[in-house]
Amino acid sequence: MVAPMVAPMVAFGQSAGEVGAAGAASPPSGAPRFALPQIEAGREQFHRTCSPCHGRNMVNSGTTSFDLRKFPADQPERFNQSVIQGRGNMPSFKDALTPEQIAFLWAYVGSRGGKEP
């Protein structure tokens, strides 16, 4: 999905233009941040892996585990870190999930379960 990094070439008269413009850059404001199929894949994954602690549809009392409905939607890095490394009483999912699965989970959590795509 993410375009491979293109090493800057030193070539005369060539513009770097188009190269590497695609990829992880943020979408133009107003555009949905997540595609529906990603959110849906994340929802399934979430209910397989995370709901025992975080609750169905992310609903839990918020006393024993983090209320993911309140996770800051502008902190995908923190989300990745916490899921990959674990946090407090939450185990690491480094070996259990692929980066793609974690990205789907972020689509689900970051969009508030599809309510704020």
Ligand code: HEC
């Ligand atoms: C074994 C129970 C358990 C499972 C399973 C679990 N979590 Fe957690 N999670 C917790 C607890 C407890 C916390 C609060 C950690 C703390 O801050 O002490 C937490 C916190 C978090 C946070 C907030 C971390 C932060 O940056 O403050 C995120 C994001 C999160 N979990 C995502 C997930 C996702 C995604 C999954 C599924 C892959 C998952 N969790 C599965 C128990 C769990």
